[in-house]
Amino acid sequence: MAASYIFHNAKELLERCHEHEVPIWKVMLNYEKQFSDRPEEEILKMLDVRLQVIFDGIEAAIEKPELSRSGMVGTSTPKLAAAVHDFKKWGDKLLLNESAVRAMLGAVATGENNARMGVILAFPTAGAAGVLPGVIYGAKHKLGLSRQQMLEMMLTASAIGIVIANSATLSGAAGGCQAEVGSAAAMAAAALTEVRGYSPETSLHAASLALKNMIGLACDPIGGLVEVPCVKRNAFGAVFSMTASDMACMGIESFVPFDEIVRAMREVGELMSPKIRETALGGLAMTPTGQTVAKKMGLLKIGDNPCAK
Amino acid sequence: MTTFSLFDIAGPIMVGPSSSHTAGAAKIGQFARAIFDATPTKVHFLLHGSFGKVYKGHATDRALLGGVMKFSPDDAHIKESFEIADEEGLKYEFEPGDLGAGHHPNSVRITLENKDRKTVVVGSSIGGGNVVINQINGFDVHLTGNSAEQYFTLVVENENRPGMLAKVTGFLGEKGIRIVNMQSCYLAFENKVLSVLSLEKDLSLKEILALEKEEGILFVRALEKLS
Numbered sequence: 001m002a003a004s005y006i007f008h009n010a011k012e013l014l015e016r017c018h019e020h021e022v023p024i025w026k027v028m029l030n031y032e033k034q035f036s037d038r039p040e041e042e043i044l045k046m047l048d049v050r051l052q053v054i055f056d057g058i059e060a061a062i063e064k065p066e067l068s069r070s071g072m073v074g075t076s077t078p079k080l081a082a083a084v085h086d087f088k089k090w091g092d093k094l095l096l097n098e099s100a101v102r103a104m105l106g107a108v109a110t111g112e113n114n115a116r117m118g119v120i121l122a123f124p125t126a127g128a129a130g131v132l133p134g135v136i137y138g139a140k141h142k143l144g145l146s147r148q149q150m151l152e153m154m155l156t157a158s159a160i161g162i163v164i165a166n167s168a169t170l171s172g173a174a175g176g177c178q179a180e181v182g183s184a185a186a187m188a189a190a191a192l193t194e195v196r197g198y199s200p201e202t203s204l205h206a207a208s209l210a211l212k213n214m215i216g217l218a219c220d221p222i223g224g225l226v227e228v229p230c231v232k233r234n235a236f237g238a239v240f241s242m243t244a245s246d247m248a249c250m251g252i253e254s255f256v257p258f259d260e261i262v263r264a265m266r267e268v269g270e271l272m273s274p275k276i277r278e279t280a281l282g283g284l285a286m287t288p289t290g291q292t293v294a295k296k297m298g299l300l301k302i303g304d305n306p307c308a309k
Numbered sequence: 310m311t312t313f314s315l316f317d318i319a320g321p322i323m324v325g326p327s328s329s330h331t332a333g334a335a336k337i338g339q340f341a342r343a344i345f346d347a348t349p350t351k352v353h354f355l356l357h358g359s360f361g362k363v364y365k366g367h368a369t370d371r372a373l374l375g376g377v378m379k380f381s382p383d384d385a386h387i388k389e390s391f392e393i394a395d396e397e398g399l400k401y402e403f404e405p406g407d408l409g410a411g412h413h414p415n416s417v418r419i420t421l422e423n424k425d426r427k428t429v430v431v432g433s434s435i436g437g438g439n440v441v442i443n444q445i446n447g448f449d450v451h452l453t454g455n456s457a458e459q460y461f462t463l464v465v466e467n468e469n470r471p472g473m474l475a476k477v478t479g480f481l482g483e484k485g486i487r488i489v490n491m492q493s494c495y496l497a498f499e500n501k502v503l504s505v506l507s508l509e510k511d512l513s514l515k516e517i518l519a520l521e522k523e524e525g526i527l528f529v530r531a532l533e534k535l536s
Contacts, residue, residue, distance in 0.1 A: 008312055032315040046316065053322050068326075070366065114325030117368055117388040122438070124318045126328045154319055161318035170318075171436065187318075225366050226326045299366050 005030035008166050010204055010258040013159055017200040024190065024200050025155035028162075047151050053121045054110070054133040060118055061109035068115035070297050073227045077112050080105040080235075100242055103138025104235040107131060111231030123154075124161045124170045124183060127219075127226050131184035132157055134238030135192055149195050156194045157187035160207050167259065168266035172219035173278040175269030181230075181237040182214030182265065186258075188241035193248050208254030210244035212261050215268050218276035220283025223294040229284060321438050322383040329415055330360070330367035333434025335387055336454050336535065338376020340442055341419040341430040343457070343532040344464060349421040351400045352377050358414030360434075361405030370403050373417060377401075381536045382438060412443070448494040448503035454535060460489050460507040462532040468525045469500045477504065480520050486510045501527065 003020065005027050007013040016027045032043050062081045067074035083090040084105050087098050094101060107130035114120045120129050136150050145153075161170065164183045169175040189206035198206075214237075222228045254261070275282030280299070284290050293299075323332040342349070354373055356364050364370050372382070375390035378399070386393060394401055408416055413433035420429050431444035442452040445464060452462065467473045474493065481488060490507040512520070512531050521529045 006312070028315060035312075036314055036316075043315065047319065050319055050322060069368075117325050117331075117371075119322065119383055119385050120325050121322050122320060122328055122332075125437075126323065126325060126332075155315070158315045158318040162313045162315075165313050165318065173436075223366055224363050297366050299363050 005034055007031065007159075007163070010163050010262075013163060014200055014204065023152075023156070024159050024194055024203060025152040028155040028159040031159070044151060047154055048147070050121050050123070051136075051147070051150055051154065053119060054123075054136065057113045057118055057120050058106050058109040058133060058137055061113040062105075065112070066116045068112070068225075068227055070223065070225055070227060070293055072222065072225070072293060073115050073231045074112050076232065077105070077109045080108055096239065099138045099142045100239050101138075102141065103134040103238040103242060105134075106137030107134030107234040107238040108231055110134070111226075111234045115225070115227050115231060123157075124165070124187070125172070125180050127172055127177075127221075127230050128180040128184035128234065128237065130231070130234030131181060131188050131237040131241065132191070134234060135188040135241055138238060138242070139192060139195075143196065145195065153191035153195050156203065157191040160187040160190045163258070164211075164262055164265075167262045169269065171278075175266065176217055176272045176277050177219040177230075177233070178211075178214045178217040178265055179269060180219065181233050182211055182217055184234075185214055185237040185241040185244070186211035188238065189244040189248070192241060192245040196245070196249065198249060202248050204258050205253045206241075206245045206248035208256065208258045208261055209247055209252070210241050211258070211265065212254060212256065213240070213244075215261075215265050218272065218283050219278045220276050220285050221278070221280065222285050222287075222290040223297055223299040224278065224280040224285070225297075225299075228290075317437075323438060324372070324383060324385060324387045327367045328438045329434045329436050330363065330369045331372045331387075332382035332438035333415065333436075333440050334360075334369045334372035334417070335376040335380060335382040335384075336438065336440045337417060337430075337432035337434060337442070338373040338419065339379060339381065339535055340376070340432060340440065340452075340454065340457065341421060341428070342377045342379055343462075343535065344430055344442075344445055344530060345421040345426070345428040346530040346532070347423060347426060349377065349399060349423050351422045352402075353420040354401070354403045355406040355408065355418040355420075356403060357406060357408040357412050357416040357418070360415050360417055364403065364405075373403075373419070374401050377419070377421065413441075416443070418444075445503060445505070447499070448496055450492060450494060450503070450505050452505055456490065456507055457532060457535045460509065461511040461534060463506040463508055463512065464528075464530045464532065465504045465506070465520075466527040467502055467504075468527065469495060469502050470525055473502065473525050474504065476523055476525070477506070477520070480523070481506070481508070484512070484516060486512070
């Protein structure tokens with residue numbers, strides 16, 4: 001029997017990397033071969049289809065911007081696209097570099113495409129679907145990423161996602177937004193770090209730095225719609241994962257190991273009131289502005305949400 | 310300890326905005342259409358719990374109707390499903406309502422009709438685009454989307470008399486078809502039994518018709534595999 005590539009937590013993931021002397025993405029690929037009994041070519045083909053969904057979604061939102069039915073989102077993609085398109089002019093005014101602004105564009109375009117019923121890849125969820133596309137789209141030019149390298153990023157990110165899903169949750173209803181955009185940022189930070197040639201340890205430090213600083217994030221979208229604050233928050237998540245990756249590349253380490261951070265995140269999720277776990281009963285959803293939109297859309301009446309029990 | 314596939318994290322591919330309210334809704338619609346196994350002219354949706362309250366904002370209505378027209382959760386046509394149904398002459402109606410306690414908050418009762426048949430299906434969207442069918446024509450069942458993607462599903466309704474199940478399983482045995490899973494439910498006031506069987510191999514149309522001709526069998530539907 002072939003040696004196992006299966007892992008449940010970050011400790012085991014690093015053990016598999018060392019045993020086989022391979023990066024995280026390769027452990028993930030072999031894990032899937034063993035887990036699903038699919039051949040490598042089929043797995044890579046399925047991932048490639050998903051990568052194309054990511055790019056098609058971004059391009060669709062840039063080419064034909066459209067308001068969501070609530071009217072809350074849909075206007076940010078053209079503004080970011082304009083800045084990316086003419087970065088020479090914008091570069092002098094902006095503080096962040098072109099990769100970061102591209103990442104914001106990729107993330108927001110994905111979120112606005114989702115809000116107007118475009119086809120997206122839930123990665124790991126629909127609400128946090130913009131973070132990974134953001135960093136792939138953002139880093140592609142500067143790092144000169146090949147198609148194969150982008151698939152490797154998706155594999156590295158998914159390994160981190162599996163670790164979080166095993167010991168905590170990826171669902172906003174269960175764990176708040178820390179579990180959605182927080183997890184996506186951790187996944188993206190590891191993917192960015194590994195594709196730049198850093199070790200599995202350094203990649204996990206990047207994931208740790210990202211996740212640690214998202215702990216406590218509420219899921220309080222207006223009307224329960226995946227729009228406000230979700231769409232723009234994905235841009236912050238994407239740039240934030242670049243911050244974490246850059247810090248890790250400088251040799252900055254997370255004082256707390258990844259598995260402990262995941263457990264802490266789960267605990268904070270359990271401590272969160274259901275009002276700020278995707279029920280639209282607290283936070284931004286309950287602001288006067290939020291209530292006005294919810295009423296206009298014929299959405300939830302105050303205190304009438306069956307999920308909040 | 311539970312663990313996940315790569316594609317549980319990198320997936321599903323879906324039409325936005327919500328995995329449970331949009332992608333799952335489309336899958337329940339697909340499921341109902343597969344069980345109806347014909348072209349409906351009229352469809353009614355009773356939206357229970359959260360489905361009844363937020364369906365407009367999440368386009369649950371378009372997704373359900375799209376599913377009934379065989380659009381999978383990643384089919385961009387879902388966005389235009391009202392217009393497509395109008396063109397095809399499919400009448401549709403959405404009504405928020407109450408299916409009673411014990412139903413998942415994201416549940417719907419779908420009634421499909423044409424001049425020959427009527428089928429009522431109750432299904433729930435249980436998160437991440439996953440769905441369960443809880444009722445077919447008043448019979449309690451438990452049929453998951455994952456199972457309908459992996460196996461061929463056979464729905465058989467028969468009169469309640471001795472030896473009927475043996476007839477069905479014997480028929481499958483003769484054809485060399487393995488049964489992976491099987492459930493049966495008796496509805497007293499109708500004196501009928503409905504069985505749901507998950508099979509490793511599909512039946513041919515000829516075989517379905519042959520089984521349907523057996524005495525006491527009311528109908529046999531081989532579900533199209535969900536995608």
